[in-house]
Amino acid sequence: MQVKKQKIKVKNILILIAYCLLPIASQAQCAMCRASLESTGNVEQAEAINDGIVYLMAIPYILVGLAGYYVYKLYKKKKS
Template sequence: MLTKIIRFFVVALLYLSAHSMTAQCAMCRASLESEGNTVKAEAVNDGIVYLMIFPYLLVGVVGYVVYRMFTKKKETA
């Protein structure tokens, strides 16, 4: 029961922190903000953050599969 609560808070924390991330390189930021078009800069930033999510999800899924394999192996032993 306690592990489910901890998992919920970890997932909630990761979800809430993803909205405040800024993942833009300095050169991209400078070129986009120098034009005065902040909407375009925000769109590029959102796209970069969106693309960064998938490697973390992939690592999380692989980690979960490995965890499940070890727990099932312990149950059968």
């Protein structure tokens, strides 16, 4: 029982560290997008493009993470 609590504590600490290492406000524009948006002067459009780029960047990482978690669960189930 105590080992299970330690594993949960370690997991929570790792999640907290990962959360703290992620930037809160991401500036994820490529150079061409930035130059194009700076020339127009439309701040709302620049923020929308920024958000879109962040979403496009995050989805593959989420999918790979979910696939890794699924493989881990299958491996753990097979071992038991």
